[in-house]
Amino acid sequence: MEWTDEIIAQLKELWGEGLSTAEIGRRLSITKNAVVGKAHRLGLPPRPSPIRRDGKPKVAAAEKAEKPATPAAEAAPQPAASAPREAAPAPVVAQSAPPPAPPAARPSPAAVAAPAETVERKEKAAPKPAAKPKPTFRSVSDPEPQKRRGPACCWPIGDPGTPGFHFCGATPLPGKPYCEEHAQIAYVRLRDRRDTMA
DNA sequence: CCCTGATTCGC
DNA sequence: GCGAATCAGG
Numbered sequence: 574m575e576w577t578d579e580i581i582a583q584l585k586e587l588w589g590e591g592l593s594t595a596e597i598g599r600r601l602s603i604t605k606n607a608v609v610g611k612a613h614r615l616g617l618p619p620r621p622s623p624i625r626r627d628g629k630p631k632v633a634a635a636e637k638a639e640k641p642a643t644p645a646a647e648a649a650p651q652p653a654a655s656a657p658r659e660a661a662p663a664p665v666v667a668q669s670a671p672p673p674a675p676p677a678a679r680p681s682p683a684a685v686a687a688p689a690e691t692v693e694r695k696e697k698a699a700p701k702p703a704a705k706p707k708p709t710f711r712s713v714s715d716p717e718p719q720k721r722r723g724p725a726c727c728w729p730i731g732d733p734g735t736p737g738f739h740f741c742g743a744t745p746l747p748g749k750p751y752c753e754e755h756a757q758i759a760y761v762r763l764r765d766r767r768d769t770m771a
Numbered sequence: 772c773c774c775t776g777a778t779t780c781g782c
Numbered sequence: 783g784c785g786a787a788t789c790a791g792g
Contacts, residue, residue, distance in 0.1 A: 593775065606787080619776085
């Protein structure tokens with residue numbers, strides 16, 4: 574995996590948006606582990622973790638136990654690195670949204686050319702779904718995005734690292750990193766998105 | 772089961 | 783540095 578500045582910036586952006594690691598991973602066509610791992614290494618602010626890892630590392634404990642480790646290192650004081658980020662309820666994906674709308678009633682974002690193709694989670698080795706010759710999207714919300722220099726929709730098109738990879742670039746919605754149409758896809762329930770697209 | 776994020780550790 | 787495997791809670 575080649576972590577270019579662009580991709581890293583994307584990661585930070587999405588992370589800051591409060592998206593789940595898996596979601597970010599889907600967007601960038603990488604695994605959530607990669608996302609988490611990188612985020613961790615980058616020192617990005619941790620999100621509320623569903624779990625609490627302290628008293629029972631089964632395997633890890635066993636392995637660790639075999640390592641003597643220098644007792645002196647334990648005395649090191651550790652100032653908590655808690656980030657100021659507290660309220661990040663998120664524009665977040667409506668994962669827990671009520672299911673009133675039948676599948677058929679899905680918004681169906683017209684001109685959208687499914688970016689990350691929502692690759693199958695099990696098919697990690699899947700070849701690049703890329704190939705999006707016709708970026709029909711930007712013409713809708715912004716006829717001439719290339720002239721603008723302000724905020725740009727950072728929805729990834731294609732896979733990072735591949736030749737045709739780029740970001741949407743259209744004018745984002747206020748407060749969001751995506752343009753109107755991509756925001757639509759961005760904030761829907763995962764399940765729906767999975768079978769709706771493709 | 773599905774989801775989630777964090778840590779570990781071989782590479 | 784990277785990320786799959788693993789762990790663990792909801």
